[in-house]
Amino acid sequence: MKILKGLLFLMLGAMIACQPAKKASEEKPSKPNVVVIYMDDLGYGDLSSYGATEISTPNMDALVNGGMKFTNGYASSATCTPSRYALLTGVYPWKNKDAKILPGTAPLIINTEQITLPKMLRAEGYQTALVGKWHLGLGSGHVNWNEHVTPGPNEVGFDYAYYMAATQDRVPTVYLEDGHVDGLDKNDPIEIDYKNNFEGQPTGKDNPELCEMMWDHGHNATIVNGVPRIGYMKGGEAAKWSDIDMADHFLAKAQSYVKTHKDKPFFLYYAMQQPHVPRTPHPRFKGKSGMGPRGDVILEADWCIGEFMKTLKEEGILDNTIIVFSSDNGPVINDGYVDFAVEKLGDHTPAGPLRGGKYSLFEAGTRVPFATYWNGKIKPGTSDALVCQMDLLASLAKLVGTEVSSTDSQELLDVLMGKSNKGRESLVIEATTRTALRKGDWIMIPPYNGPAKIKTVNIEIGNDKKYQLYNLKEDIGQTNNLAESKPEKLQEMIDAFIEIRGEDFSKTEKLILK
Ligand code: NG6
Ligand code: CA
Secondary structure, three states: HHHHHHHHHHHHHHHHHHHHOHHHHHHHOOEEEEEEEEEEOOOOOOOOOHOOOOOOOOOHHHHHHEEEEOOOEEEEEOOHHHHHHHHHHOOOHHHHOOOOOOOOOOOOOOOOOOOOOOOOOEEEOOEEEEEOOOOOOOOOOOOOOOOOOOHHHHHHHOOOEEEEEOOOEEEEOOEEOOEOOOOOOOOOOOEOOOOOOOOOOEOOOOOOHHHHHEOOOOOOOOOOOOOOEEOOOOOOOOEOOOOOHHHHHHHHHHHHHHHHOOOOOEEEEOOOOOOEEEEEEOOOOOOOOOOHHHHHHHHHHHHOOOOOOHHHOOOHHHHHHEEEEOOOOOOOOOOOOOOOOOOOOOOOOOOOOOOOOOOOOOOHHHHEEEEOOOOOOOOEEOOOEEEEEOOOOHHHHHOOOOOOOOOOOOOOHHHHHOOOOOOOOEEEEEEEEEEEEEEOOOOEEOOOOOOOOEEEOEEEEEOOOEEEEEEOOOOOOOOOOOOOOHHHHHHHHHHHHHHHHHHHHHHHHHHHHH
């Protein structure tokens, strides 16, 4: 018996010795499931894990505190469409003139030949899905909502897509599944027009008595579920979504996707609609935050994330799933409806210590909650490395063992995994087609004409006739413009900016720069 044991031991030793030593570079890339949980208008200060004290977000916090929390994590833009464009294509949004807030009738702005995050992952054997907000355009001109709406998410890399076309405040207020309006009754066809109303249709403007939620600015066209929207819509009654059920609806789709696709690696882009307007919490969450609907829908979203995480756990795939959590742009309090978000805000500061908000070139426009979570693989921690959502394409490519070429996406896998603190050297941020440069601890905002503030939303958007230069490490609230006192630094920033923005920049904005 002893001899046998000894022999076995020897054989085992020999087997181990014969194994070639694996170099790190030869290691088989892992193929974890990849989930991007993307919020809509959630601000840097909207979560307890980013300093909020007036609202509690335990499930978002579990991702942020249980993973790498980035304090210098950026969306590419201060509005939705351009940020989503950059997230999915890895290309700066200002390189695509169509990457700006789109109406619900806009054509698809991603070229179907272009590499995208889901396409890259699909080529590596992933199943790919979108659940939630799209807002990157559909079709190639005039969309007939009663037929197969294409090209769309399916044509840019998603095998499966369940989505709202644009935003919750824009028509059509229906869901699409792989290019088909869900629940459409062919005898009640949908018509959409962003310019003219259809005869006899009530609108928020003419029929305020029909509005259960009143509009404040914009949002005064077709009324659906008592909520006036942007754009006119006729027909499609049976297909119209229920606003209060939207969060549950998307959650159920995300959960069922996970359950039915867990046997092979998948990529799920779970693009939630909260806390974008109209804020329509399910009655379960109504009044729960004490902050009005904006706080209530943040609690609702937090709950959804918790439920989604439970599903990953119950299905036994949590440890094999990397989750990226972020938001498409910064916060706005009054974005066009009378929902008392301003009046009920109390001491809550959605932008945290940052200046500005959605639409702004100031930090709160683009600096957003940003975390990577991978149970057992990413050690919880905080990183101040400069990272951008645009970098997910190159970084996740590296994770799954491939590369992407010719995009603006930087490969920062080690940073996202918490193994390195060497993020980007610089980043051009965008807000309503204006751009600025972050480099090191500095941000330079070139002179822009136009109002300093958008009055309706009460947000300073960063316009000034003079250059602005801030040291963000010392002055996170951007109160001390150093452009005049630090001319050399300013020049260095201008030179670096022009280098990235290239010829186009000097041609189109020369006058402003001089
Ligand atoms: C603006 C809307 C705003 C919101 C935004 C898009 C008005 C007055 N304001 O034009 O409510 O819909 O577009 O938000 O209509 S985003 O997060 O999708 O970029
Ligand atoms: Ca948004």
